[in-house]
Amino acid sequence: MKISDAYVIVTSPGRNFVTLKIVTESGTYGIGDATLNGREMAVVAYLEEHVIPALIGRDASRIEDIWHYLYRGAYWRRGPVTMAAVSAVDLALWDIKAKAAGMPLYQLLGGKSRERVMTYAHCTGRDIEGCLAEVEKHVKLGYRAVRVQAGVPGIPTIYGVAKREGERYEPADAELPAEHVWSTEKYLNHVPKLFAAVRERFGDELHVLHDVHHRLTPIEAARLGKAVEPYHLFWLEDCVPAENQESFRLIRQHTTTPLAVGEVFNSIHDYRELIENQWIDYIRTPLTHGGGITHLRRIADLAGLYHVRTGFHGPTDLSPVCLGAAVHFDTWVPNFGIQEHMPHTPETDAVFLHDYRFEDGHFLVGEAPGHGVDIDETLAKQYPYKRASLPVNRLEDGTLWHW
Ligand SMILES: O=C(O)[C@H](O)[C@@H](O)[C@H](O)[C@H](O)CO
Numbered sequence: 001m002k003i004s005d006a007y008v009i010v011t012s013p014g015r016n017f018v019t020l021k022i023v024t025e026s027g028t029y030g031i032g033d034a035t036l037n038g039r040e041m042a043v044v045a046y047l048e049e050h051v052i053p054a055l056i057g058r059d060a061s062r063i064e065d066i067w068h069y070l071y072r073g074a075y076w077r078r079g080p081v082t083m084a085a086v087s088a089v090d091l092a093l094w095d096i097k098a099k100a101a102g103m104p105l106y107q108l109l110g111g112k113s114r115e116r117v118m119t120y121a122h123c124t125g126r127d128i129e130g131c132l133a134e135v136e137k138h139v140k141l142g143y144r145a146v147r148v149q150a151g152v153p154g155i156p157t158i159y160g161v162a163k164r165e166g167e168r169y170e171p172a173d174a175e176l177p178a179e180h181v182w183s184t185e186k187y188l189n190h191v192p193k194l195f196a197a198v199r200e201r202f203g204d205e206l207h208v209l210h211d212v213h214h215r216l217t218p219i220e221a222a223r224l225g226k227a228v229e230p231y232h233l234f235w236l237e238d239c240v241p242a243e244n245q246e247s248f249r250l251i252r253q254h255t256t257t258p259l260a261v262g263e264v265f266n267s268i269h270d271y272r273e274l275i276e277n278q279w280i281d282y283i284r285t286p287l288t289h290g291g292g293i294t295h296l297r298r299i300a301d302l303a304g305l306y307h308v309r310t311g312f313h314g315p316t317d318l319s320p321v322c323l324g325a326a327v328h329f330d331t332w333v334p335n336f337g338i339q340e341h342m343p344h345t346p347e348t349d350a351v352f353l354h355d356y357r358f359e360d361g362h363f364l365v366g367e368a369p370g371h372g373v374d375i376d377e378t379l380a381k382q383y384p385y386k387r388a389s390l391p392v393n394r395l396e397d398g399t400l401w402h403w
């Protein structure tokens, strides 16, 4: 199972994606997602200059050894660029191993723990009514869980809300970062009204989620968590920037609203205090940023000891390769919670052929050997890379804030 070739494919069918393809001597190949939104070419350089040359000639079946070679062996550990590169290699190698075994990936991981994978959809509106209309649409599509984000009066642009009603939300929308304005006061006064309206219109059964996108301080997050308790959210996500894990102690002491965190984390060490102290309820790191199957499986096992479940990040800036592998992981992992689902554009789906299916608010895993996602390289070439940046946020007085 010697690796005979490896190369990176950058394609932009609506948005940028970075894919690593690893080919073995026998011709069996695997693909991995290495997309890091707004920093795509940094990962390409890391892969092409430092990883690919060291992969050629290695035994593709030694996934564990290669993982440590790239992590420990790099000396410079962790960080999103390094870990996106490590993840892509890991996903491609698991794809190869499962193909060689003639098994869908979930079988290799240990088989099915469930029949289907519950997903949540994004529902956004410029105001509460607009958001409720989106919720209604998604409930009709079969979703059991929705993430609600609505515009806040007095704040012109807000995270998660598309520019025009009914449009998809795409944050990386400019060559250089767009500048947004943020007001914590206006947001905190407004957002509980959104959940009250959702519960009043849709009743108690629908799972309701919300993403704060790292904008509050711990005491503000505690206030919000407490204020929304009557509306029993499925989770409140990224309520504070989480470099300081200790922040969650304070939030947890004040509220029973479940907390999700970790879409920007990339290692088990980012989670250790959060999990061991039971300060959080869901881990968000996607396979593409957290070291692939090999490392996420370790994080999920640690989480399982403390009743913490998975709720993987799944926006459109992770490619269908990441989503496909996630559906296998979610089908297997004992402590599964939920999977984020932001549908890719038809152009993206045409470039990345896949066998996972969406039905009735859930994903169904495919039976093809491997992770079930492939790339049409000829079609991919028709969509050249275009620089795109995530926005930055400023308070009303001009202070740079967390976006
Ligand atoms: O919960 C989510 O889906 C995320 O917060 C995304 O919307 C991120 O902002 C995006 O992935 C950044 O690249």
Ligand SMILES: [Mg+2]
Binding pocket: 211, 213, 237, 238, 263
């Ligand atoms: Mg988020």
